Amino acid sequence: MPTLEELRIRLDDVDEQMVRLFEERMSICEEVGEYKVKNGRKVLDRQRERDKLQEVAGKVSTDFNKKAVQELYDQLMSMSRKLQYQQLVKAGALGRLPFIGVSSLDDKNARIVFPGTEGAYSQAATKNYFGEDCNNFYVRTFRDAMEAIEEGAADFAVLPIENSTAGSVDEMYDLLVEFENYIVGETIIPIVNTLAGLPGTELSDIQRVYSKGVALMQASRFLDEHGDWQQISVANTAIAAKKVLDEQDKTQAAVCSAYAAKVHGLAVLADNINDDQGNSTRFIVATNQKIFLKDAKKISICFELPHESGSLYHLLSHFIYNDLNMTRIESRPVEGKNWEYRFFIDFEGNLADPAVKNAIRGLREESINLKILGNY
Amino acid sequence: MPTLEELRIRLDDVDEQMVRLFEERMSICEEVGEYKVKNGRKVLDRQRERDKLQEVAGKVSTDFNKKAVQELYDQLMSMSRKLQYQQLVKAGALGRLPFIGVSSLDDKNARIVFPGTEGAYSQAATKNYFGEDCNNFYVRTFRDAMEAIEEGAADFAVLPIENSTAGSVDEMYDLLVEFENYIVGETIIPIVNTLAGLPGTELSDIQRVYSKGVALMQASRFLDEHGDWQQISVANTAIAAKKVLDEQDKTQAAVCSAYAAKVHGLAVLADNINDDQGNSTRFIVATNQKIFLKDAKKISICFELPHESGSLYHLLSHFIYNDLNMTRIESRPVEGKNWEYRFFIDFEGNLADPAVKNAIRGLREESINLKILGNY
Numbered sequence: 001m002p003t004l005e006e007l008r009i010r011l012d013d014v015d016e017q018m019v020r021l022f023e024e025r026m027s028i029c030e031e032v033g034e035y036k037v038k039n040g041r042k043v044l045d046r047q048r049e050r051d052k053l054q055e056v057a058g059k060v061s062t063d064f065n066k067k068a069v070q071e072l073y074d075q076l077m078s079m080s081r082k083l084q085y086q087q088l089v090k091a092g093a094l095g096r097l098p099f100i101g102v103s104s105l106d107d108k109n110a111r112i113v114f115p116g117t118e119g120a121y122s123q124a125a126t127k128n129y130f131g132e133d134c135n136n137f138y139v140r141t142f143r144d145a146m147e148a149i150e151e152g153a154a155d156f157a158v159l160p161i162e163n164s165t166a167g168s169v170d171e172m173y174d175l176l177v178e179f180e181n182y183i184v185g186e187t188i189i190p191i192v193n194t195l196a197g198l199p200g201t202e203l204s205d206i207q208r209v210y211s212k213g214v215a216l217m218q219a220s221r222f223l224d225e226h227g228d229w230q231q232i233s234v235a236n237t238a239i240a241a242k243k244v245l246d247e248q249d250k251t252q253a254a255v256c257s258a259y260a261a262k263v264h265g266l267a268v269l270a271d272n273i274n275d276d277q278g279n280s281t282r283f284i285v286a287t288n289q290k291i292f293l294k295d296a297k298k299i300s301i302c303f304e305l306p307h308e309s310g311s312l313y314h315l316l317s318h319f320i321y322n323d324l325n326m327t328r329i330e331s332r333p334v335e336g337k338n339w340e341y342r343f344f345i346d347f348e349g350n351l352a353d354p355a356v357k358n359a360i361r362g363l364r365e366e367s368i369n370l371k372i373l374g375n376y
Numbered sequence: 377m378p379t380l381e382e383l384r385i386r387l388d389d390v391d392e393q394m395v396r397l398f399e400e401r402m403s404i405c406e407e408v409g410e411y412k413v414k415n416g417r418k419v420l421d422r423q424r425e426r427d428k429l430q431e432v433a434g435k436v437s438t439d440f441n442k443k444a445v446q447e448l449y450d451q452l453m454s455m456s457r458k459l460q461y462q463q464l465v466k467a468g469a470l471g472r473l474p475f476i477g478v479s480s481l482d483d484k485n486a487r488i489v490f491p492g493t494e495g496a497y498s499q500a501a502t503k504n505y506f507g508e509d510c511n512n513f514y515v516r517t518f519r520d521a522m523e524a525i526e527e528g529a530a531d532f533a534v535l536p537i538e539n540s541t542a543g544s545v546d547e548m549y550d551l552l553v554e555f556e557n558y559i560v561g562e563t564i565i566p567i568v569n570t571l572a573g574l575p576g577t578e579l580s581d582i583q584r585v586y587s588k589g590v591a592l593m594q595a596s597r598f599l600d601e602h603g604d605w606q607q608i609s610v611a612n613t614a615i616a617a618k619k620v621l622d623e624q625d626k627t628q629a630a631v632c633s634a635y636a637a638k639v640h641g642l643a644v645l646a647d648n649i650n651d652d653q654g655n656s657t658r659f660i661v662a663t664n665q666k667i668f669l670k671d672a673k674k675i676s677i678c679f680e681l682p683h684e685s686g687s688l689y690h691l692l693s694h695f696i697y698n699d700l701n702m703t704r705i706e707s708r709p710v711e712g713k714n715w716e717y718r719f720f721i722d723f724e725g726n727l728a729d730p731a732v733k734n735a736i737r738g739l740r741e742e743s744i745n746l747k748i749l750g751n752y
Contacts, residue, residue, distance in 0.1 A: 004417075007408050008424075011401065015428070018397045019435045019445060025390045026441055032383050041380075048384075052391070059395045064462070065402055068455045069395060071696065075451055079444045086440070164714040167546055167707075213589060213609065233589065233609045278714060312705065313692045320689055323443060328717070329688070329707060331543075338540040338654060341704070 025076065026083065033084035037091045043084045044365050049077050074314070082321040085361055089354040097360070099351050099375065101294045105156070105184060105287075112136045113145045113154035116236035119260030121189055123238070125283035126158040129187040141235065142171055146179045149288050157181070162282045163191070166214050172284070173332050173344055176302070176373050183300055183374025184292065185285035190278075193219055195270040196241055196261035197253040203269060208232060210240035211255035219255050222273040241266055285376070292351050292375035298327070299356065299375045302344045303367035304334055311366075312343065318362045319347055322355040344373075351375045401452065402459065409460035413467045419460045420741050425453050450690070458697040461737055465730040473736070475727050475751065477670045481532070481560060481663075488512045489530035491521045492612035495636030497565055499614070501659035502534040505563045517611065518547055522555045525664050533557070538658045539567070542590045548660075549708050549720055552678070552749050559676055559750025560668065561661035566654075569595055571646040572617055572637035573629040579645060584608060586616035587631035595631050598649040617642055661752070668727050668751035674703070675732065675751045678720045679743035680710055687742075688719065694738045695723055698731040720749075727751045 036043060056073050057066040112130055114122035117138050126136045137154070139145050145157040161172050176183070193215055197206065206229055209216070213233035216223065223231060234240050240254035241264040253269060254261070261268050305311050319326045328346040333339070349356040351372070364370045412419060432449050433442040488506055490498035493514050502512045513530070515521050521533040537548050552559070569591055573582065582605055585592070589609035592599065599607060610616050616630035617640040629645060630637075637644050681687050695702045704722040709715070725732040727748070740746045 001411065001414075002407065004408065004411055007404055007411065010404050011408075012431075014397055014401045014404065015432060015449075016435070018394065018401070019432050021390055021394045021397065022445055022448065023436050023441060025387065025394070026444065028383055028386050028390065031378065032380065032387075035377065035380055035383065038377075055388075056391060056395050059392070060399050064459060065399060067699065068402065068459075068697070069398055071455070072398065072448070072451065073391075075448065079447070083440060083444075163709075165709055165711065167709050170543055276712070280714065312702070313689070313696055316689045316692070320447065321444070326688070329705070331705060333539075333541055333543050335541065336652070338656065 026080070029080035029083055030087070032080070033087040036084060037087055043081050043088070049074075052077065075317070078314070078317055079321060081362065082318075082358060085358040086354065088361075089357060097351050097357060097372070099182075099290045099292050099372065101352055102291050103294055105285075105291075105293070107134070107156070110135065110155040111153075112156045112158060113148040114138050114158045115140065115142050115145045117238045117242050119241060119257070119263030120236050120238035121191065121257060121281060122158050122160060122236075122283065124257070124259060125160075125187050125189045125281075128189060129158065129185060129283075129285055130156070142169075142175055146175050146181055146286070149181055149286060150179055152288065155287060156184075157286045158187075158283050159286060160281050161186075161284045163214065164278070164280045164282075165218065165276050168330055170332060173302075173330065174335070176286075176300075177342065177371065181286045181288050182290055182292075182372075183284045183376050184287050185376050186282055186298075187285070188280050188282050190280045191215075191218075191274065192257065192272055192279075193237065193255050193274050194258050194261060194268045195219075195222070195253050195273055196256055196258075196264075196266035197244060197269050198248065198250050199265075199267040201250045201253065201267065201269060205250045206253045206269075207251040209253050209255060210234050210243055212237050212240070215255050218275055218279060219273045221275045222270065223255075238263070284374075286374070294350075294352070296350050296375040297348060298346055299349050299351065300344065300346050300373040301360070301363070301370060302342055302373060303363060303370040304340065304342050306366075306368060315363060315367055318359045318366075319345075322359040324349050324355060324359055342369075349375075402456070405456035405459055406463070408456070409463040412460060413463055419457050419464070428453065451693070454690070454693055455697060457738065458694075458734060461734040462730065464737075465733060473727050473733060473748070475558075475666045475668050475748065477728055478667050479670055481661075481667075481669070483510070483532070486511065486531040487529075488532045488534060489521045489524040490514050490534045491516065491518050493614045493618050495617060495633070495639030496612050496614035497567065497633060497657060498534050498536060498612075498659065500633070500635060501536075501563050501565045501657075504565060505534065505561060505659075505661055506532070518545075518551055522551050522557055522662070525557055525662060526555055528664065531663060532560075533662045534563075534659050535662060536657050537562075537660045539590065540654070540656045540658075541594065541652050544706055546708060549678075549706065550711070552662075552676075553718065553747065557662045557664050558666055558668075558748075559660045559752050560663050561752045562658055562674075563661070564656050564658050566656045567591075567594075567650065568633065568648055568655075569613065569631050569650050570634050570637060570644045571595075571598070571629050571649055572632055572634075572640075572642035573620060573645050574624065574626050575641075575643040577626045577629065577643065577645060581626045582629045582645075583627040585629050585631060586610050586619055588613050588616070591631050594651055594655060595649045597651045598646065599631075614639070660750075662750070670726075670728070672726050672751040673724060674722055675725050675727065676720065676722050676749040677736070677739070677746060678718055678749060679739060679746040680716065680718050682742075682744060691739060691743055694735045694742075695721075698735040700725050700731060700735055718745075725751075 237256035238260040613632035614636040
């Protein structure tokens with residue numbers, strides 16, 4: 001039996017020849033690319049690719065090798081397509097993306113909408129991004145905020161998209177698909193909740209606690225120590241604070257930020273009651289224009305998948321081959337289609353970058369309903 | 377300039393040689409596999425793989441080709457590993473998975489726990505899976521149900537995992553990671569909600585509507601027609617029905633199933649009020665034993681990702697090369713680690729199948745904290 005060393009020398013020898021053939025193959029593919037640029041031919045030729053896969057499978061012996069050589073050629077042809085997209089970019093034939101690069105957001109005198117009420121975390125995020133003195137107002141729901149920017153009642157909306165421990169805000173993902181609004185910025189705000197009540201309230205007075213469902217959940221260790229308190233979920237932590245103020249009832253308290261308590265004239269009865277210290281929420285800044293900041297570094301897109309096994313895997317290869325770092329992937333059901341999914345992907349890049357144009361071009365050709373949600 | 381036809385003939389010629397080298401390479405890798413089986417060597421040799429990637433990159437000219445040839449060899453070495461895992465399986469050296477195959481679930485006289493109260497959709501799912509006359513009881517929360525089976529207070533738990541329009545039940549995913557309980561079955565139940573109140577209630581009497589938050593959301597078109605109704609979310613649709621019965625107040629109504637209304641002696645005031653017809657929820661059946669049905673067809677696993685760009689893509693290749701069809705992917709934040717994610721994947725297969733053992737072996741070696749959640 002040969003030693004591992006001997007076997008590896010034989011492998012190195014095969015690889016020497018294989019790499020040479022690989023370079024030759026890529027160079028012929030480049031010539032094919034030139035031909036396609038000149039003649040306006042599409043890069044992806046599904047029939048030719050299918051034929052090639054059948055051909056190479058016919059040339060090998062075992063079932064394992066048939067599968068493997070098809071995977072190998074799937075990858076080789078995918079590389080060749082990526083090379084050809086790059087040639088299209090260089091030839092200026094890739095076309096423009098429908099987004100306009102801007103040097104800064106036009107936020108002078110801008111009206112900014114957020115969901116909730118005065119003192120909401122969304123307001124804190126608004127001031128963090130646009131400055132303490134920005135012109136901001138609130139509406140009741142996430143949908144109301146998306147409508148306000150779509151209609152032009154506001155120039156920007158600030159909305160929560162993800163919490164560091166609770167995960168995605170599912171509703172926002174669905175709204176980003178539904179509305180023709182785009183993400184132009186993001187900001188992260190620490191979530192530190194308190195128990196707040198009317199001044200003079202004792203813990204022993206309390207019978208009912210109001211807050212956003214997820215905020216109640218995230219303070220469950222503290223709240224479980226008072227198991228007799230009724231927990232009632234409302235749309236927003238600051239709305240809970242306002243309710244406690246409005247109803248002037250010392251049996252009621254709110255789980256909300258110290259800032260919301262202050263805005264609504266409540267006293268902090270217990271500070272920092274979250275189970276998890278270091279909790280934070282990421283907010284997006286959205287607008288109704290297809291714009292992106294020229295120094296934007298992150299892109300969010302979504303698409304549906306064709307019904308083929310392995311298709312997500314092949315779509316993700318567009319990030320790999322264009323050297324783009326995928327930072328997040330989420331799936332949500334497609335409305336009206338039971339058990340079908342839409343994928344949301346964040347990756348690093350700028351829409352002006354040829355590698356990004358490449359990847360998006362390839363993804364658009366091979367997925368369904370691709371939408372660029374923003375570059376920020 | 378050569379024609380497309382001429383270029384393709386040259387490609388075919390290169391491919392002829394390449395495929396021959398590919399077969400030769402796989403055959404040497406098989407010899408390496410035999411050596412490793414005999415000598416108890418690990419399949420994955422990270423250093424050797426890193427050296428090989430550097431070596432092949434050094435042999436090609438452009439940046440594009442360097443990247444591409446490394447991807448190609450990443451894939452070739454991944455194939456070689458999969459081949460070697462198969463050899464380990466054949467040699468009986470792959471080891472056993474810690475799950476025991478059973479012909480049927482031991483559900484005679486079994487006690488089955490579900491969350492909510494009498495009339496909950498979880499109870500409907502329980503009866504659908506275990507039969508109308510099964511011995512079932514309820515606890516308040518999902519966590520309570522998981523604890524009941526962990527402690528042995530119940531033999532099985534029936535819990536919602538995914539809704540066809542609202543998506544994943546995030547909390548259940550976190551609980552499956554936390555508890556040493558395993559999925560052994562699943563069942564899908566149509567969700568048809570009604571508005572239910574005390575007998576004799578008129579729509580005009582109603583001031584407050586109780587239900588699970590997601591059920592209120594999914595009936596928003598109907599409820600928005602009565603914008604003056606206060607909507608209050610409680611843990612479960614059947615708990616809402618019980619509350620309306622208990623409080624005997626005609627200004628209150630519940631959004632719940634017709635079955636929950638009947639169980640709690642309420643009248644159906646409006647039938648089928650969901651926005652989306654055809655809504656359904658998938659429930660899992662969990663137990664505290666590491667067992668799987670011998671005819672089980674779906675496997676759920678989860679793992680965390682090492683911090684390397686592209687690592688999800690490479691992990692997914694284990695499904696492709698073992699010919700396993702991935703049906704679902706979800707991500708959730710890892711508790712205590714801000715902005716890090718755990719991935720949940722469903723794929724078709726049975727734990728007794730060598731391809732599945734292969735894939736899980738490879739995934740376990742290349743991911744962090746892989747857990748098999750069940751085979752059902």
